Amino acid sequence: MHILVLGGAGMVGRKFIERLARDGELGGKTVSKVTAQDVVAAHAPAATPFIFDAVVSDMSIEGEAEVLIASRPDLIVHLAAIVSGEAEADFDKGYRINLDGTRHLFEAIRKVGGGYKPRVVFTSSIAVFGAPFHDKIEDEFFTTPLTSYGTQKAIGELLLADYSRRGFFDGVGIRLPTVCVRPGTPNKAASGFFSNIIREPLNGIDAVLPVSDQVRHWHASPRSAVGFLVHAATMDTGAIGPRRTLTMPGYSCTVAEQIEALRKVAGEGVVARIKRVPDPVIDGIVAGWPRNFNPQRALQLGFKAESSFEEIIRVHIEDELHGTFVK
Amino acid sequence: MHILVLGGAGMVGRKFIERLARDGELGGKTVSKVTAQDVVAAHAPAATPFIFDAVVSDMSIEGEAEVLIASRPDLIVHLAAIVSGEAEADFDKGYRINLDGTRHLFEAIRKVGGGYKPRVVFTSSIAVFGAPFHDKIEDEFFTTPLTSYGTQKAIGELLLADYSRRGFFDGVGIRLPTVCVRPGTPNKAASGFFSNIIREPLNGIDAVLPVSDQVRHWHASPRSAVGFLVHAATMDTGAIGPRRTLTMPGYSCTVAEQIEALRKVAGEGVVARIKRVPDPVIDGIVAGWPRNFNPQRALQLGFKAESSFEEIIRVHIEDELHGTFVK
Numbered sequence: 184m185h186i187l188v189l190g191g192a193g194m195v196g197r198k199f200i201e202r203l204a205r206d207g208e209l210g211g212k213t214v215s216k217v218t219a220q221d222v223v224a225a226h227a228p229a230a231t232p233f234i235f236d237a238v239v240s241d242m243s244i245e246g247e248a249e250v251l252i253a254s255r256p257d258l259i260v261h262l263a264a265i266v267s268g269e270a271e272a273d274f275d276k277g278y279r280i281n282l283d284g285t286r287h288l289f290e291a292i293r294k295v296g297g298g299y300k301p302r303v304v305f306t307s308s309i310a311v312f313g314a315p316f317h318d319k320i321e322d323e324f325f326t327t328p329l330t331s332y333g334t335q336k337a338i339g340e341l342l343l344a345d346y347s348r349r350g351f352f353d354g355v356g357i358r359l360p361t362v363c364v365r366p367g368t369p370n371k372a373a374s375g376f377f378s379n380i381i382r383e384p385l386n387g388i389d390a391v392l393p394v395s396d397q398v399r400h401w402h403a404s405p406r407s408a409v410g411f412l413v414h415a416a417t418m419d420t421g422a423i424g425p426r427r428t429l430t431m432p433g434y435s436c437t438v439a440e441q442i443e444a445l446r447k448v449a450g451e452g453v454v455a456r457i458k459r460v461p462d463p464v465i466d467g468i469v470a471g472w473p474r475n476f477n478p479q480r481a482l483q484l485g486f487k488a489e490s491s492f493e494e495i496i497r498v499h500i501e502d503e504l505h506g507t508f509v510k
Numbered sequence: 511m512h513i514l515v516l517g518g519a520g521m522v523g524r525k526f527i528e529r530l531a532r533d534g535e536l537g538g539k540t541v542s543k544v545t546a547q548d549v550v551a552a553h554a555p556a557a558t559p560f561i562f563d564a565v566v567s568d569m570s571i572e573g574e575a576e577v578l579i580a581s582r583p584d585l586i587v588h589l590a591a592i593v594s595g596e597a598e599a600d601f602d603k604g605y606r607i608n609l610d611g612t613r614h615l616f617e618a619i620r621k622v623g624g625g626y627k628p629r630v631v632f633t634s635s636i637a638v639f640g641a642p643f644h645d646k647i648e649d650e651f652f653t654t655p656l657t658s659y660g661t662q663k664a665i666g667e668l669l670l671a672d673y674s675r676r677g678f679f680d681g682v683g684i685r686l687p688t689v690c691v692r693p694g695t696p697n698k699a700a701s702g703f704f705s706n707i708i709r710e711p712l713n714g715i716d717a718v719l720p721v722s723d724q725v726r727h728w729h730a731s732p733r734s735a736v737g738f739l740v741h742a743a744t745m746d747t748g749a750i751g752p753r754r755t756l757t758m759p760g761y762s763c764t765v766a767e768q769i770e771a772l773r774k775v776a777g778e779g780v781v782a783r784i785k786r787v788p789d790p791v792i793d794g795i796v797a798g799w800p801r802n803f804n805p806q807r808a809l810q811l812g813f814k815a816e817s818s819f820e821e822i823i824r825v826h827i828e829d830e831l832h833g834t835f836v837k
Binding site for chain 1: 650664
């Protein structure tokens with residue numbers, strides 16, 4: 184099978200392609216080719232049992248999506264997006280990439296016709312929800328985003344459902360939890376500290392905690408995020424019905440519980456590298472974020488995430504640190 | 511004040527403009543000009559205390575919205591849409607008019623800049639909801655449309671909220687109940703019978719009831735629909751917050767209750783003109799429609815509808831039949 188990954192140079196895209204390279208198959212079918220599209224060139228995994236093609240293009244430009252779809256990939260994983268902060272700072276760019284880009288993709292698929300009906304996996308976000316909400320957000324809660332990014336993702340969900348209902352493709356939307364522990368270097372995203380306070384201390388480096396340790400949030404590991412993509416790509420969509428986007432499972436815990444988990448897994452010396460430096464701005468932003476979900480439908484449909492924060496930390500140590508850390 | 515009505519030749523647009531002509535003012539401000547845009551020429555009310563300008567244009571064409579917004583109307587009432595059946599039959603046309611047209615309008619307003627921030631009233635629909643739903647749909651229930659029309663309206667709601675949040679305009683979205691009794695001649699809309707079985711018998715003409723009289727639905731009169739527009743155009747939006755679209759109040763009743771109300775208002779002879787001719791196709795379509803709502807927010811914010819179906823019939827007799835009917 185031929186798999187097209189849009190946003191293939193990003194963290195989740197890269198990890199998904201690495202998993203395909205490791206498995207060699209998806210849902211029992213041999214992967215013959217992976218096309219990784221992004222605005223920068225995606226690197227090929229170390230060893231690939233399939234043809235790997237990195238395409239640099241901008242899907243928001245009329246005609247670019249058609250070029251990608253011309254080869255009729257069997258599976259399209261759409262991870263490409265301008266992130267929340269940038270979509271808020273640059274209104275035009277956010278709508279161009281996140282809305283027009285998605286619509287161009289869906290239209291390009293529709294216009295192939297002739298019985299072409301690929302699986303399309305669309306990554307949405309819990310940013311489709313806007314405060315005030317219940318402590319535990321149910322599957323039937325309404326989407327009232329408070330960012331342009333969340334608005335664009337919610338629109339993508341609606342389009343995905345309508346194009347699937349009309350039979351133009353077979354879509355599954357997945358709302359990812361905050362991916363934690365995010366590998367790499369600390370970034371300035373307001374959510375960065377959730378990962379920083381685990382990743383940096385395990386590397387022997389101090390990390391700043393800018394919020395109260397009573398802040399509660401919704402997490403899943405990068406490994407789980409890849410697992411969601413694999414399941415969304417291979418599941419029987421007959422069971423989903425017309426409500427095509429699902430809130431993915433995750434693990435809800437407070438920062439205090441994150442720290443306690445780190446203590447259990449890595450010890451007091453590692454925890455001591457977390458420095459509390461309250462930042463009222465970040466505290467204010469985070470106060471408007473969802474804290475917990477009751478993702479019944481996704482669980483019933485077989486999506487799985489970690490069931491403790493210790494497990495999330497162990498996954499990070501296994502997948503990113505070769506099983507070891509700085510004591 | 512200058513008011514721009516998009517879709518001004520339609521039934522609700524026409525009645526809204528007639529009310530403006532009668533009142534001469536809106537929210538205490540004298541109406542100096544009304545521009546009625548549509549794809550066909552809107553007729554001027556019999557007597558207007560303001561300048562009336564009918565513009566024939568297609569907002570889905572790039573640049574047309576800019577022309578309409580160039581004069582900086584103080585209030586924009588956006589009623590223009592391809593209806594549900596046509597949006598389902600013609601995928602491209604539905605998205606072009608209902609989505610691109612709305613986006614062009616919003617973008618045209620945004621691009622004026624220089625402190626221009628008009629009130630924008632956007633008419634949405636209960637078609638944003640898709641079965642299965644609760645018997646009484648709450649304000650926080652999610653929108654999972656089962657038609658392209660409902661999808662396009664739900665996207666319009668999201669854009670309205672984001673453009674309002676960003677300060678580009680001051681938007682209020684209103685989800686209209688089924689407007690009943692709809693004046694004019696019977697049409698082939700699946701929902702037509704809700705009005706036909708009242709309007710035609712009052713005119714001395716037989717009408718077909720194609721569904722069980724146990725079918726429950728959600729109604730408001732054309733007069734109430736105009737009242738919603740007036741209130742949405744003049745209310746203090748400070749009280750709305752970022753959740754800009756509201757499910758309008760209405761009256762929920764079964765067809766049997768509609769018929770009973772007609773009996774009370776007009777007598778047995780009129781009711782005898784309703785002929786029961788079951789149509790399983792229409793029965794099937796109607797089974798997927800919302801039956802009842804709990805529109806708490808709209809009620810708290812001062813929107814009002816009829817509180818009985820008898821009242822809905824009396825409004826029809828007053829507004830459309832000069833107070834009389836064929837016994």
